[in-house]
Amino acid sequence: MSLLDLSDLAIQAGELSLVDGVTLDVHPGEIVALVGESGSGKSLTALSIVDLLGEGLRVTRGSRRFDGADLTPKRLRKLRGQDIAMIFQEPVSSLNPLMPVGAQVAESLIVHGTASESEAQSAAIDMLRRVGIPDPDRRATQLPAELSGGMCQRVMIAAALISRPRLLIADEPTTALDVTIQAQILSLIRDLTREQGTAVLLITHDMGVVAEMADRVCVMYGGRVVEQGAVHDLFAAPRHPYTDMLLRTMPRPDDPPKEPLFAIKGSVPGPRDWPSGCRFRSRCPRADAACTERPPLQGDGHRAACFHPMRPT
Amino acid sequence: MSAALAFRPRTLAAWWPAGLLAALVACAILAPWLAPMDPDRQNLMARLKAPGFEARGALYLLGSDELGRDVLSRVIHGARVSIVVAVSSVLLSGVVGVAVGMLAAYLRGWVETVLMRLVDIFLSIPAILLAIITVAVLGPGFINVILVLALTRWPRYARVAYGQTLALADRPFVRLSRAMGASTPRVLALHILPNIIGPLLVVATLEFGLMVLFEAGLSFLGLGVQPPMASWGAMLSTGRNYIATAWWIATFPGLALFLLVLSANLIGDRLGDLIGKGR
Ligand SMILES: Nc1ncnc2c1ncn2[C@@H]1O[C@H](COP(=O)(O)OP(=O)(O)O)[C@@H](O)[C@H]1O
Ligand code: SF4
Numbered sequence: 001m002s003l004l005d006l007s008d009l010a011i012q013a014g015e016l017s018l019v020d021g022v023t024l025d026v027h028p029g030e031i032v033a034l035v036g037e038s039g040s041g042k043s044l045t046a047l048s049i050v051d052l053l054g055e056g057l058r059v060t061r062g063s064r065r066f067d068g069a070d071l072t073p074k075r076l077r078k079l080r081g082q083d084i085a086m087i088f089q090e091p092v093s094s095l096n097p098l099m100p101v102g103a104q105v106a107e108s109l110i111v112h113g114t115a116s117e118s119e120a121q122s123a124a125i126d127m128l129r130r131v132g133i134p135d136p137d138r139r140a141t142q143l144p145a146e147l148s149g150g151m152c153q154r155v156m157i158a159a160a161l162i163s164r165p166r167l168l169i170a171d172e173p174t175t176a177l178d179v180t181i182q183a184q185i186l187s188l189i190r191d192l193t194r195e196q197g198t199a200v201l202l203i204t205h206d207m208g209v210v211a212e213m214a215d216r217v218c219v220m221y222g223g224r225v226v227e228q229g230a231v232h233d234l235f236a237a238p239r240h241p242y243t244d245m246l247l248r249t250m251p252r253p254d255d256p257p258k259e260p261l262f263a264i265k266g267s268v269p270g271p272r273d274w275p276s277g278c279r280f281r282s283r284c285p286r287a288d289a290a291c292t293e294r295p296p297l298q299g300d301g302h303r304a305a306c307f308h309p310m311r312p313t
Numbered sequence: 314m315s316a317a318l319a320f321r322p323r324t325l326a327a328w329w330p331a332g333l334l335a336a337l338v339a340c341a342i343l344a345p346w347l348a349p350m351d352p353d354r355q356n357l358m359a360r361l362k363a364p365g366f367e368a369r370g371a372l373y374l375l376g377s378d379e380l381g382r383d384v385l386s387r388v389i390h391g392a393r394v395s396i397v398v399a400v401s402s403v404l405l406s407g408v409v410g411v412a413v414g415m416l417a418a419y420l421r422g423w424v425e426t427v428l429m430r431l432v433d434i435f436l437s438i439p440a441i442l443l444a445i446i447t448v449a450v451l452g453p454g455f456i457n458v459i460l461v462l463a464l465t466r467w468p469r470y471a472r473v474a475y476g477q478t479l480a481l482a483d484r485p486f487v488r489l490s491r492a493m494g495a496s497t498p499r500v501l502a503l504h505i506l507p508n509i510i511g512p513l514l515v516v517a518t519l520e521f522g523l524m525v526l527f528e529a530g531l532s533f534l535g536l537g538v539q540p541p542m543a544s545w546g547a548m549l550s551t552g553r554n555y556i557a558t559a560w561w562i563a564t565f566p567g568l569a570l571f572l573l574v575l576s577a578n579l580i581g582d583r584l585g586d587l588i589g590k591g592r
């Protein structure tokens with residue numbers, strides 16, 4: 001049974017549709033990547049799971065289920081921080097600038113009354129050690145400003161995983177970090193979650209990260225899922241023209257360096273400019289008259305929403 | 314190292330308003346021991362005597378008033394009234410205003426609409442009118458002055474707390490703490506309040522000076538602290554009648570008032586500069 005189950009999720013800002021019919025599931029212990037260019041609705045999808053959409057944004061359709069039951073606000077109060085944890089993109093601004101990092105790591109234990117103040121503090125120091133922070137006793141008493149960006153991201157991972165959640169939602173956890181640190185943080189997330197059996201919904205715009213980390217992948221474009229499936233299926237035989245393009249933008253080690261990187265033609269249109277029917281229509285080389293209708297997600301296991309897929313389903 | 318040492322006396326010197334304020338607060342606290350006489354004891358044989366007058370071993374250093382009370386002792390005790398009224402009203406209006414502003418900004422929706430509309434309404438009523446109406450209803454008196462001041466001033470804190478909270482509520486760390494299960498009171502008290510306390514302290518310091526003036530004004534008009542309690546405003550009010558013949562009755566409480574307000578305002582400005590630099 002799936003741990004997280006989003007079905008036909010739609011999010012609007014007033015009348016403006018931002019996310020339209022996202023269907024996605026995450027099984028216990030697996031890593032699912034949610035991938036797409038900036039503005040495709042990944043963060044909104046993630047925030048809607050924990051019911052933290054900002055002012056003016058509403059879920060207008062669809063269901064969000066965790067462990068087989070609807071994610072009601074009441075249930076979420078218990079699940080947040082305990083069974084579902086989150087990591088954001090900006091490690092430094094995601095920490096309270098005036099609170100020692102140890103206390104911030106311990107926060108979820110204290111909030112949920114799982115541990116006493118002193119137990120939580122020593123659990124936090126343990127956790128800081130596990131995420132590879134040297135001298136955790138001293139570091140625990142420091143403020144975020146005294147730590148580097150990579151350290152802060154480790155602190156956030158520690159805070160997220162201290163309560164051994166069953167699902168970790170990581171929204172572009174390495175985008176703001178140096179390339180050299182990115183790989184370390186990713187393997188840290190992978191190793192720790194494997195170790196404790198935590199499932200991960202990993203949001204990224206980087207196909208390289210998907211290849212390295214995920215079991216399954218869900219590709220979004222214009223607030224919709226355009227293709228989903230097991231990572232090796234999708235990488236070996238992408239069906240949606242958008243996925244195909246994303247994969248071709250990936251730098252490969254065997255690429256001749258003089259060859260310019262393939263880039264997707266045109267820029268992502270904003271939510272106000274999405275075309276009717278297939279939203280990728282304005283950039284798709286295969287588009288024709290049929291594409292003015294909305295393509296349904298088709299296939300079994302490996303699914304794509306396209307009238308003229310790169311390969312037959 | 315030597316540069317740091319060279320700078321120290323200058324930075325310390327720049328904080329002289331804090332020293333002045335501390336001295337005035339010390340006067341207020343130690344009033345019964347510092348004041349040479351009972352501030353309310355009348356001596357009809359020593360009315361309207363000039364500073365330095367001495368009678369039967371009692372020295373009236375700053376002169377005596379129309380009832381023969383020692384002006385110095387009354388000024389020292391007046392510091393008590395001024396500071397206690399100002400601190401209490403700042404605390405009361407601050408707590409109410411900050412709570413209102415933070416809740417409005419954090420909860421949004423109809424709570425925000427109702428609370429901030431209320432703030433606008435209160436801000437649009439002239440403070441002195443509101444004060445007069447309130448005194449008319451409650452009657453004058455020490456406690457009522459505090460209530461009146463708090464009632465007129467809380468919207469100022471609400472505005473500042475509202476703006477600051479609004480700017481913070483969408484910051485990732487606030488979102489994250491909610492995503493980690495922190496309740497609304499916990500988020501407000503632990504994550505937002507410490508991060509907005511700086512600007513609020515600046516407002517509170519400046520408001521303190523204003524409250525001192527306000528209390529003096531109300532007492533001057535007879536709407537504030539009632540006689541015989543020593544209040545600078547009330548002393549100014551009586552002193553006004555004797556300004557041609559006994560200038561000291563109004564001058565010394567006026568000077569004390571000036572120093573207290575000045576020190577509060579200078580400290581407030583300085584804090585504001587410091588916070589401005591920190592941002
Ligand atoms: N409060 C909002 N009001 C209107 N539009 C919004 C709001 N929040 C996000 N959006 C828009 O929704 C789209 C999807 O945003 P987001 O989920 O953050 O994308 P991603 O995380 O994939 O980059 C973007 O075009 C963004 O501009
Ligand atoms: S449905 Fe048409 S426009 Fe959309 S991706 Fe497929 S071919 Fe392109």
Ligand SMILES: [Mg+2]
Pocket residue numbers: 042043044171172
């Ligand atoms: Mg995003």
